[in-house]
Amino acid sequence: MSKGQETIIKTVHQYSKGLIAASDMEKLEEIARDYCYVKNQVYQRYGGIYGLPKIYPGYTVQNEMIATGLREEIGLPFVYFNLAVFDALGDIKSQWTRTKSKIAGLVGQNEGLTEEEKHFLRFLLKVSNAFEAVLSGKSAVLKPELKRQYDMLEEQVEVKKLQGYLRRQVRKYHVRLHTETA
Numbered sequence: 001m002s003k004g005q006e007t008i009i010k011t012v013h014q015y016s017k018g019l020i021a022a023s024d025m026e027k028l029e030e031i032a033r034d035y036c037y038v039k040n041q042v043y044q045r046y047g048g049i050y051g052l053p054k055i056y057p058g059y060t061v062q063n064e065m066i067a068t069g070l071r072e073e074i075g076l077p078f079v080y081f082n083l084a085v086f087d088a089l090g091d092i093k094s095q096w097t098r099t100k101s102k103i104a105g106l107v108g109q110n111e112g113l114t115e116e117e118k119h120f121l122r123f124l125l126k127v128s129n130a131f132e133a134v135l136s137g138k139s140a141v142l143k144p145e146l147k148r149q150y151d152m153l154e155e156q157v158e159v160k161k162l163q164g165y166l167r168r169q170v171r172k173y174h175v176r177l178h179t180e181t182a
Contacts, residue, residue, distance in 0.1 A: 034076040035084045036179040041070060042088035043177045049135045049170070052096065056128070058089045091177050099174040100125050106169060116156040123153055124166060134163045135170060 020028070046054055046061055054060045062085050065071075071081040107113065107121045124130045130150060133140035142150055 031076065031080055034074045035080055037074060038065075038070065038076065038081055038084035039088040039091075039179050041065070042085055043092065043179075046089070047092050047095070047176045051092070052132050052135065055089055055092055055096075058086060061085060061089060088177075095175060095177055099170060100131070102173045103166070103169045114157075116153070117158075117162055120153045120157045120159075120162055121166060123150065124162075131166075134166055 042061065042065065045051060045064075051061075054064075062082065065081075065085050071078065076084075104122060104125050107118050107125075110118070113121070124134055127140075127142065127146055127150075129142055130140040130146075140150065
């Protein structure tokens with residue numbers, strides 16, 4: 001063993017009493033395929049810009065997915081259906097966080113933006129309602145203290161230019177998720 005390397009010894013226990021029966025394995029594989037299918041449906045419906053207002057806290061998505069009748073159609077047990085929906089929502093939320101972080105880093109490095117413009121873009125990235133409003137092309141509904149700050153920042157910059165910049169960056173860096181199924 002060379003200097004700086006260590007050996008780690010692990011003990012692995014197998015708790016099953018034997019091989020899983022072929023029929024049980026088929027059932028597990030079917031559940032896994034259906035689980036992936038449900039996740040892909042959630043990614044497809046709520047992974048984009050217009051799904052953004054619905055993913056927090058996620059019960060709206062759960063209720064809409066139940067209302068579609070998808071669970072009954074594929075015959076997936078309710079517990080696995082809900083786990084798949086909330087697993088997919090967690091992935092979507094993480095993807096939006098990565099997108100916002102990437103854009104925030106790019107805003108900081110962009111030498112073509114003034115400090116006021118950078119501050120305005122960071123504000124939009126930080127305040128979810130403002131971010132969603134820019135992406136959907138609607139006006140933001142903000143709390144009074146945030147609205148005052150937004151109005152103050154808005155007076156210092158060219159809003160349409162910066163909103164367009166933000167939308168372009170989101171289109172460029174936001175990735176819609178999907179799972180690979182066999």
